[in-house]
Amino acid sequence: MRDPEAEWTGKDSKDRLVIFSERIETLKWLMARLPGDLRLKEDAFTILDGGLSDIEQQEIVERFGQEHDSLRVLLCSDVASEGLNLHYFSHRLMHFDLPWSPMVFQQRNGRVDRFGQERTPRIDYLLTESEIETVKGDLRVIEVLVRKDEQISRNIGDPASILRKHSIEDEERVVAEALASGMSAEQFERDCIDAPATQDDDDWETALFGPTPAPPPAPVAPEPHRFFPDVYAFAKQAISRIPEAEGYRLDDQARLLRLTPPADLRRRLRRQLPAEVLRETDEYLLSAHPGLVEESIQRAREEDRQGAAWPDIQFLWPQHPICQWLIDRVIGDVGRRRAPVITSPHLAADECAFLMLGLIPNRKGQPLIAEWKAVVRHGDGDHAIEDFDAFCARAGIAERGLPNARRALDLTALQQALGDAVATMQLYVEDQVKRFSTARAEEVKRKLAELDELRGAQERQLELRLATVLDSVRIGRRARRMKDIEDVFTEYSPWVKDSLEVEPAPFVQVLVGVTAPGSSDG
Numbered sequence: 239m240r241d242p243e244a245e246w247t248g249k250d251s252k253d254r255l256v257i258f259s260e261r262i263e264t265l266k267w268l269m270a271r272l273p274g275d276l277r278l279k280e281d282a283f284t285i286l287d288g289g290l291s292d293i294e295q296q297e298i299v300e301r302f303g304q305e306h307d308s309l310r311v312l313l314c315s316d317v318a319s320e321g322l323n324l325h326y327f328s329h330r331l332m333h334f335d336l337p338w339s340p341m342v343f344q345q346r347n348g349r350v351d352r353f354g355q356e357r358t359p360r361i362d363y364l365l366t367e368s369e370i371e372t373v374k375g376d377l378r379v380i381e382v383l384v385r386k387d388e389q390i391s392r393n394i395g396d397p398a399s400i401l402r403k404h405s406i407e408d409e410e411r412v413v414a415e416a417l418a419s420g421m422s423a424e425q426f427e428r429d430c431i432d433a434p435a436t437q438d439d440d441d442w443e444t445a446l447f448g449p450t451p452a453p454p455p456a457p458v459a460p461e462p463h464r465f466f467p468d469v470y471a472f473a474k475q476a477i478s479r480i481p482e483a484e485g486y487r488l489d490d491q492a493r494l495l496r497l498t499p500p501a502d503l504r505r506r507l508r509r510q511l512p513a514e515v516l517r518e519t520d521e522y523l524l525s526a527h528p529g530l531v532e533e534s535i536q537r538a539r540e541e542d543r544q545g546a547a548w549p550d551i552q553f554l555w556p557q558h559p560i561c562q563w564l565i566d567r568v569i570g571d572v573g574r575r576r577a578p579v580i581t582s583p584h585l586a587a588d589e590c591a592f593l594m595l596g597l598i599p600n601r602k603g604q605p606l607i608a609e610w611k612a613v614v615r616h617g618d619g620d621h622a623i624e625d626f627d628a629f630c631a632r633a634g635i636a637e638r639g640l641p642n643a644r645r646a647l648d649l650t651a652l653q654q655a656l657g658d659a660v661a662t663m664q665l666y667v668e669d670q671v672k673r674f675s676t677a678r679a680e681e682v683k684r685k686l687a688e689l690d691e692l693r694g695a696q697e698r699q700l701e702l703r704l705a706t707v708l709d710s711v712r713i714g715r716r717a718r719r720m721k722d723i724e725d726v727f728t729e730y731s732p733w734v735k736d737s738l739e740v741e742p743a744p745f746v747q748v749l750v751g752v753t754a755p756g757s758s759d760g
Contacts, residue, residue: 252305255330256312256332257311257334258318258335259313260315265315284313286313286314286318287314287317295317295318299324303539305540318349323349325352329350330362331347331351336384338383338410343383365380463627465635467637469556474495476567476568480567515548525554535549577748577750579751582634591624592655593750594611594747595747595749596610596667596670597744598741601737607740611623611624612625613663615658623662623666647753649751668743671741682739700720704716
């Protein structure tokens with residue numbers, strides 16, 4: 239009985255085929271032969287290779303992911319073996335010619351065998367036959383790589399473990415040397431794959447110092463304290479405090495927010511969202527329900543509009559521009575140089591605290607580290623630093639976790655303690671800056687060394703390219719290109735330092751004051 243999975247006609251709109259070949263001549267030959275052999279129209283085939291611009295390549299990928307497009311077969315060079323998602327309507331891939339690197343196998347296969355694939359991927363390898371003994375032996379070596387690649391795929395292993403090399407060039411060199419020496423497939427498998435790893439170039443440390451025991455597993459970090467059970471609960475509370483957002487609607491079952499953006503949000507969205515998703519007059523739909531968002535994405539993907547489809551429902555998560563706008567508006571309601579005060583019955587009668595944020599920026603003003611801490615004092619004692627999450631948990635700070643007595647509070651004691659609390663936090667964060675700067679200095683040094691190495695490589699490559707050029711032309715072209723290289727690295731080196739090095743003076747912000755109910759009542 240024939241395997242139905244072995245037959246492919248291309249008639250099913252959700253059954254598409256990806257074919258890989260390293261040679262553009264082979265792809266053109268396939269383009270000329272396959273339409274007649276498979277009895278499909280010519281517009282069912284297209285070539286994706288490095289001669290296309292990034293925009294042209296992306297347009298082809300988008301067509302391949304749309305159900306009603308006529309494209310059925312994608313003929314790819316290795317330019318498509320990385321960074322492209324081809325699994326939406328394809329689970330079939332064929333290696334028309336076989337690479338000499340297991341890494342390339344895995345890169346190609348990953349276009350259809352990836353997270354989100356709804357069908358079992360089918361990967362085929364074209365293995366030819368020959369009557370010439372030398373060629374037959376070479377093909378058997380390649381067959382060994384195919385078999386090992388399939389084993390790695392089944393066991394979710396690392397393709398670099400086959401030849402124990404960590405670059406495509408090194409893997410190809412091993413195979414080329416084996417073929418050039420006339421090594422048999424059995425000897426290739428025994429000596430290059432199954433041999434003990436003690437002679438591996440990367441195993442010098444073990445050879446020198448002996449095996450080292452594996453470090454104990456890192457402890458599982460505790461879950462951070464959450465003021466709201468999820469982002470949807472926060473959005474419900476936040477949107478109710480923004481007067482300009484009137485007319486919004488909530489659907490608790492779908493965990494969905496419908497919002498017509500007010501003027502300030504529209505300006506923000508124009509800066510942060512792609513042009514195709516902007517809706518100047520329509521309302522935005524955001525849901526924290528992953529299944530609902532996934533269905534919307536699937537519907538958009540199936541629309542027959544090249545590159546124009548966008549899901550109607552967007553995912554509500556903390557990084558979405560609308561969620562960031564909600565956060566900023568809630569913080570802005572407090573006002574500058576002000577912080578709310580809450581009371582907690584879980585604190586001791588003489589205890590008060592300030593929740594603070596210490597930001598450590600780089601020299602470009604971008605925050606590299608955020609230190610969230612509680613600065614706590616008992617009576618007239620010194621302030622102490624406590625873990626932010628642990629304090630919030632013991633103080634019961636959460637959504638509707640503490641009652642609001644709606645009574646005026648005497649804030650004298652808190653205001654008197656504020657200066658010392660900020661100074662305590664300032665000293666703590668400055669100490670973190672010193673620790674961080676010491677560790678980061680080595681990274682800056684390494685990055686600058688890598689830049690120098692890259693610069694030297696570009697200069698050497700320039701000399702190689704100009705080696706065959708006439709002297710009268712080479713001098714001027716070399717001077718222009720060397721100036722370009724100089725300008726790039728002169729500009730990039732300070733950028734690296736400014737991005738990685740930190741400012742010595744951190745920024746400390748008081749978020750909220752916390753006191754016991756009876757200690758500040760007027």
